[in-house]
Amino acid sequence: MEGILGISSNKVATTFSASSEADSLLKFKSSLDDQSNALANWNSGSPCIGDQANWIGVLCMKGSVWGLQLENRGLEGEIDVDSLAGLPSLRTLSFMNNSFNGPMPEIKKLGALKSVFLSYNRFSGEIPADSFEGMSYLKKLHLAGNQFEGAIPSSLTQLPRLLELRLEGNQFTGQIPAFAQHNLLLLDVSNNELDGPIPASLANMNSSSFSGNEGLCGAPLSPCTAAPASSDKKGSSSFTAILIYAIVASVLFLMALVLLIFCLRRRNQTSQSIEAPPPSNLQKKASFKEEGHVRHGSPDNSSSGKKAENFKLSFVREDREKFDLQDLLKASAEILGSGCFGSSYKAALFSGSAMVVKRFRQMNNVGREEFQEHMRRLGRLRHPNLLPLVAYYYRKEEKLLVSDYVENGSLAVYLHSNHARGKPALDWPTRLKVVKGVAKGLTYLYNELPSLIAPHGHLKSSNVLLATTLEPLLTDYGLIPVINQENAQDLMVAYKSPEYLQNKRITKKTDVWSLGILILEILTGKFPANFLQQGQQGSDQDDLATWVRLVAGEADQWPAEVFDKEMRAKSESEGEMLKLLKIGLRCCEGDVEKRWDMKEVVQKIEEVREKDNDEDFYSSYAGESDVRSSRGLSDEINFSIPI
Numbered sequence: 001m002e003g004i005l006g007i008s009s010n011k012v013a014t015t016f017s018a019s020s021e022a023d024s025l026l027k028f029k030s031s032l033d034d035q036s037n038a039l040a041n042w043n044s045g046s047p048c049i050g051d052q053a054n055w056i057g058v059l060c061m062k063g064s065v066w067g068l069q070l071e072n073r074g075l076e077g078e079i080d081v082d083s084l085a086g087l088p089s090l091r092t093l094s095f096m097n098n099s100f101n102g103p104m105p106e107i108k109k110l111g112a113l114k115s116v117f118l119s120y121n122r123f124s125g126e127i128p129a130d131s132f133e134g135m136s137y138l139k140k141l142h143l144a145g146n147q148f149e150g151a152i153p154s155s156l157t158q159l160p161r162l163l164e165l166r167l168e169g170n171q172f173t174g175q176i177p178a179f180a181q182h183n184l185l186l187l188d189v190s191n192n193e194l195d196g197p198i199p200a201s202l203a204n205m206n207s208s209s210f211s212g213n214e215g216l217c218g219a220p221l222s223p224c225t226a227a228p229a230s231s232d233k234k235g236s237s238s239f240t241a242i243l244i245y246a247i248v249a250s251v252l253f254l255m256a257l258v259l260l261i262f263c264l265r266r267r268n269q270t271s272q273s274i275e276a277p278p279p280s281n282l283q284k285k286a287s288f289k290e291e292g293h294v295r296h297g298s299p300d301n302s303s304s305g306k307k308a309e310n311f312k313l314s315f316v317r318e319d320r321e322k323f324d325l326q327d328l329l330k331a332s333a334e335i336l337g338s339g340c341f342g343s344s345y346k347a348a349l350f351s352g353s354a355m356v357v358k359r360f361r362q363m364n365n366v367g368r369e370e371f372q373e374h375m376r377r378l379g380r381l382r383h384p385n386l387l388p389l390v391a392y393y394y395r396k397e398e399k400l401l402v403s404d405y406v407e408n409g410s411l412a413v414y415l416h417s418n419h420a421r422g423k424p425a426l427d428w429p430t431r432l433k434v435v436k437g438v439a440k441g442l443t444y445l446y447n448e449l450p451s452l453i454a455p456h457g458h459l460k461s462s463n464v465l466l467a468t469t470l471e472p473l474l475t476d477y478g479l480i481p482v483i484n485q486e487n488a489q490d491l492m493v494a495y496k497s498p499e500y501l502q503n504k505r506i507t508k509k510t511d512v513w514s515l516g517i518l519i520l521e522i523l524t525g526k527f528p529a530n531f532l533q534q535g536q537q538g539s540d541q542d543d544l545a546t547w548v549r550l551v552a553g554e555a556d557q558w559p560a561e562v563f564d565k566e567m568r569a570k571s572e573s574e575g576e577m578l579k580l581l582k583i584g585l586r587c588c589e590g591d592v593e594k595r596w597d598m599k600e601v602v603q604k605i606e607e608v609r610e611k612d613n614d615e616d617f618y619s620s621y622a623g624e625s626d627v628r629s630s631r632g633l634s635d636e637i638n639f640s641i642p643i
């Protein structure tokens with residue numbers, strides 16, 4: 001119908017909605033503290049044209065804003081939920097890795113939200129029990145790494161579609177409420193201050209989801225020792241409990257006293273000849289040379305204080321169980337593999353937790369102070385896609401780096417050995433999730449280690465471990481400043497890049513090249529090192545990217561033979577897989593000037609969806625109801641190799 005001024009009423013409605021969406025976003029922007037001017041292009045015009053976003057961090061569908069993805073942008077202030085209420089199509093919000101503060105935003109005012117990612121900000125305070133009431137579409141809620149306290153809000157247990165809930169790294173107290181949902185695929189409440197029994201409905205979850213809460217008990221953790229007292233018997237049972245505690249404490253005190261006297265006596269008898277612990281598996285396998293032993297060729301004759309010092313690990317994290325090198329040496333050890341630097345060992349501590357010790361010999365050009373300072377710097381890094389460094393051991397000749405053992409192992413194993421292990425190959429949604437997680441981890445490294453020329457420097461599939469949720473964890477990052485430069489070209493991935501091979505230099509875009517090779521490895525299932533070896537033997541297939549270009553260049557349309565058959569790709573995902581393949585190739589651009597920088601690559605990766613036209617950007621668990629009309633290859637995504 002034609003309206004006044006000859007404009008159709010439909011068009012008026014669209015224009016009006018676009019401008020009111022722009023107004024809402026500008027109002028939202030004005031409520032933020034955008035020190036780094038990250039939202040500079042949020043100024044005029046329309047945020048969306050069709051499915052294309054004009055404004056940074058805005059996700060568009062059919063001319064409307066359906067998502068805000070403002071991660072790692074240095075934003076501060078409180079979230080003004082009321083301004084976002086002016087975005088009727090808004091379904092997903094991610095403000096992860098910023099410095100937002102204040103109480104939990106009242107997101108239930110945005111009742112249609114499907115996913116909310118607020119992890120790694122500075123939100124604080126208690127979250128009211130009814131905060132999520134009525135959010136019947138909410139599937140994913142990530143609040144990890146904030147300063148929330150008080151009880152886990154009970155309204156979370158009433159959400160019928162909740163699939164993922166990440167609350168780790170806060171200060172939540174009290175008991176975990178009874179989640180009755182059958183579809184909760186991922187729950188993480190680790191590293192809070194929770195106590196009491198874990199609800200039976202969560203007994204099948206992985207124990208790491210609950211670790212770091214001293215008071216929690218019950219499956220999958222160890223059984224609760226005493227049932228909580230019922231309210232009617234509370235008075236008398238708490239008296240009984242105090243009595244029992246008092247008796248147990250006195251007995252323990254007496255036992256400790258007897259033990260102390262015994263030890264003191266023994267020490268007096270043997271103080272001149274303290275024996276080193278017998279060589280353990282780890283010692284034998286790794287032939288660790290403890291300082292006193294190497295110098296004298298016999299057990300250390302120095303004081304016990306000095307000996308303890310020799311075994312001392314330096315911890316770079318405060319929140320971890322402390323142990324020393326002797327604990328690791330005593331533990332039974334298993335060799336995980338030998339990489340370019342040396343071997344890595346898994347050692348199980350007495351407490352049950354397993355650690356990985358990696359030996360580095362090619363770090364002896366760096367002085368103790370410099371090494372320590374760099375390790376402390378790495379130890380301050382915290383991101384869901386980084387495996388944290390826990391401790392290190394310094395000796396001039398060799399260094400040991402200690403981190404948690406990751407049960408699932410590496411992406412390399414999943415990509416290249418799953419057949420042999422009798423396990424199914426990774427499917428496309430999981431591979432996409434891995435790429436996105438790796439991109440996030442790299443973005444964080446780029447932000448936190450700006451002075452490093454290649455903030456990762458050693459990105460490859462064996463240095464991407466997979467958590468139980470199959471979320472990737474980067475390891476062996478940030479080591480370039482402490483590696484001997486004369487050995488680096490034999491050891492580190494960054495030094496295998498075209499720019500290093502041609503001009504003996506690495507740049508800020510070198511990690512982009514490694515990411516490109518990793519993406520191609522993930523999509524093709526081919527092991528990149530095989531191609532490098534062929535190249536050295538004079539073949540023209542000098543890296544995986546060249547092979548992809550050759551094979552895909554011969555295909556008219558969908559280059560099926562490029563993609564790993566095991567990925568079980570559905571045709572509704574082909575367009576998005578192709579997009580990612582093209583991103584991988586752009587990363588491998590040999591001319592560094594033409595190669596995208598990390599920021600551009602990450603933005604492009606974030607735009608890749610699981611299915612063509614999918615609306616949930618963390619959609620690896622998207623349910624049937626999310627599947628929108630699928631489409632085949634459009635002109636826009638037809639394969640043409642960007643060179």
Ligand SMILES: Nc1ncnc2c1ncn2[C@@H]1O[C@H](COP(=O)(O)OP(=O)(O)OP(=O)(O)O)[C@@H](O)[C@H]1O
Binds near residue numbers: 342403409
């Ligand atoms: N924390 C960990 N948890 C579980 N597996 C690990 C851990 N760290 C390393 N691994 C695995 O142990 C094996 C040996 O690792 P290592 O880091 O020594 O060598 P690499 O990654 O193959 O090569 P490089 O020395 O060049 O990094 C690899 O398969 C690696 O994925």
